[in-house]
Amino acid sequence: MKIIVLVKEVPDTYGERKLDLETGLADRAASESVLDEISERALEVALAHAGSADGVEVVLLSMAPESAAATIRKGLAMGAASAVHIADPALAGADLGLTARTLAAAIRRTGFDLVITGNLSTDGSGGVLAAMLAELLEVPNATALSSVEITADSVSGTRSTDDRAMRVSAPLPAVISITEALPDARLPNFKGIMAAKKKPFETLTAADLGIEPQDLSVASSIMTAIAEKPPRTAGVKITDEGDGGTKIAEFLIENRLA
Amino acid sequence: MTEEREALIAAVREFADAELAPNAARWDAEKHFPTDTLRRAGALGLGGVYVREDFGGSGLTRSDAVAMFEELAKGDTAIAAYISIHNMVAWMIDTFGDDVQRERWVPGLTEMTDLGSYCLTEPGAGSDAAAITTSASRDGDDYVINGVKQFVSGAGSSAVYVVMARTGEPGAKGISAIVVPDGTPGLSFGRNEQKMGWNAQPTRQVVFEDVRVPTTNRLGAEGDGFGIAMRGLNGGRLNIAACSLGGAQWALERALGYVRERETFGAPLATNQSIMFTLADMETELQAARALLERAAAKLDEGASDVVPACAMAKRFATDAAFNVANTALQLHGGYGYLHEYGIERVVRDLRVHQILEGTNEIMRLIVGRDLVNRL
Incomplete structure (x- = not known):
């Protein structure tokens, strides 16, 4: 069985995250880059299955600038067998449609039984890529799984929604996305880190995948406006005069935070 | 990197x-x-x-x-x-x-x-390590070990004790390195010492009373022990120095955060030139210590002939510099630095002993000085 895990390098959420107002792209120099935690959890799902079943191959796939190679290699250090890195300056700023087309082409090229993604990256926060990939790959899709069971020919799990949890399952091949309810990833150990440099690491361009980033015949999104994040204002201070709890509750409801 | x-x-x-x-x-x-x-x-x-x-x-x-x-x-x-x-x-x-x-x-x-625990120092032999008296006498295919080791890190929790014991003549040439597994009859431990720092690891005496182990537990040849102990300490000194550097670097970063935020006389502490000079000196001392340490580590990796003084000077400089930096970080925190909660005083307490163990900083000077004088 071949499991492809989509991994993404993102600006560390502990740091300041900024957009470049000229290009509209994430300012990668503004903070440290890390492997998105949800990617690590997705990888953990795959590695846990690889550890419990025979003949499971875990492949990492990422579309990211060349500088992300070290971050992707962390996934190899954690235990993935190989990595495919689509690094092409022409793909910088790709919208979700172009990203999905490119990733789907790479997934087809690599071959797969199961694709695992995070439900939502911490930078783009699109949350639709898994569904787009399933559509393009013409396979079933189960999103936002908070538990996952993989067998030789199916995948099933729990899909949490706002008001209830559903049991879902699909025959393989399939695409799933997982939530942060799934366990933290294992830490890579020194042996894994040393072994990572010897594992297959393929770097591809859009042309290698038959993708034309500037293809204007395909519908794509355009950015119409971008603005600096408004400066932080002083917070609301609630003084407790015996009704502090009620006031806090009202504040939360009013701001739809409850 | x-x-x-x-x-x-x-x-x-x-x-x-x-x-x-x-x-x-x-x-x-x-x-x-x-x-x-x-x-x-x-x-x-x-x-x-x-x-x-x-x-x-x-x-x-x-x-x-x-x-x-x-x-x-x-x-x-x-x-x-x-x-x-x-x-x-x-x-x-x-x-x-x-x-x-x-x-x-x-x-x-x-x-x-x-x-693992390393057993060299004795109640009567610290810096003069060649004067140890713990004895390992031959009895057929066994050694019978008697004596007391002092200040042993991990003692009582370790599975493996590497013990320097006298198997021959007085002085450095009569010492052998012998592995004593935990549970060997006659092996016992003193109380967990009450210390200024290093509280997260136990320090105990290790007591040998007719402890019998096979001679096949000896590392190297009979009489090689002192050399083995000293070669272990080359790397040990670098690692202890590196631990000093890490503790001090953490304390410096805490102090930096504090002086930026803490206001006195209407302005952040960091705008005060005397504070700025202090921070600059702390940073410079740590960078210098790190450079000396990296140099000594490279020499150990390549087996350079001057590795012993290189490790000794790195250990002496880094452990002194780091203690001073941590202590200065405490001072910069004012009264808060003295509180457990801020963690700075713990690092100061922990780093103090690095100037003493793995060879005192006075012995480090002796190694560097002797090498210098003998070379000229």
Whole structure:
């Protein structure tokens, strides 16, 4: 069985995250880059299955600038067998449609039984890529799984929604996305880190995948406006005069935070 | 730094951030030795950083090791320092043991399911290590060991004790290195010493009363022990110095945060020129110490002829500089620096002993001075 895990390098959420107002792209120099935690959890799902079943191959796939190679290699250090890195300056700023087309082409090229993604990256926060990939790959899709069971020919799990949890399952091949309810990833150990440099690491361009980033015949999104994040204002201070709890509750409801 | 070393250091940093830093204050207060955490350090590869890979070592360099111990110490200096001593023991068995000995003891040590202790100092012999009196007398195919070892880190929790004992004439040439496994009849331990710092690791006397082990537990030849002990200490000194550097670097970063935020006389402390000069000196001292340490580690890796004085001067300089930096960080914090809660005073207490152990800083000067005089 071949499991492809989509991994993404993102600006560390502990740091300041900024957009470049000229290009509209994430300012990668503004903070440290890390492997998105949800990617690590997705990888953990795959590695846990690889550890419990025979003949499971875990492949990492990422579309990211060349500088992300070290971050992707962390996934190899954690235990993935190989990595495919689509690094092409022409793909910088790709919208979700172009990203999905490119990733789907790479997934087809690599071959797969199961694709695992995070439900939502911490930078783009699109949350639709898994569904787009399933559509393009013409396979079933189960999103936002908070538990996952993989067998030789199916995948099933729990899909949490706002008001209830559903049991879902699909025959393989399939695409799933997982939530942060799934366990933290294992830490890579020194042996894994040393072994990572010897594992297959393929770097591809859009042309290698038959993708034309500037293809204007395909519908794509355009950015119409971008603005600096408004400066932080002083917070609301609630003084407790015996009704502090009620006031806090009202504040939360009013701001739809409850 | 190579990408690979960066990845290794990042893994150590993640471990220190997740497993050590959140617990350091509690372990210090409760004098708790976290053997479960040490097993996870072993799983990461920290049990035998520069031990060969065939029996589970990580096969890395001394230059890798000093960078790692600095990161570890940012999380918990006392635990980082214990891991340093454990590595010295694992390396001694890996380097001077035969394959039978290596196969028996190295796998458990590298996994840190078995911990190691180094037994050299005695109540009557510290800096003058060649004057030890613990004896190992031959009785057929056994050694019978009698004596007392002082200030032994990990004692009572360790599975493996590397003991320097006299098997022959007085002086350095009559000493052998012998492995004594825990549980050997006649082996016992003193109380956990009440110390100024290093509270997260136990320090006890190790007492040998007719402790009988086979002569096949001896590392190297009879009489090689002093040389083995000293070679272990070269790397031990670098790692302890690296632990000092990590503790001090952490304290400096805390102090930087504090002086930027703390306002006195209507302005942040950091706008005060005397504070600025102090910070500049702290940074400069630590950079200089790190450079000296990296130089000595490189010499140890390449087997340079002047490795002994290089390690001694790095240890002396880094442990002094780091203690002063941590103590200055405490001063910059004012009264808050004196509170347990801020963690600075713990680092000051932990770093103080680094100027004393693995060879006192006076002995380090003796090594550097003698080398200098003999060379001219």
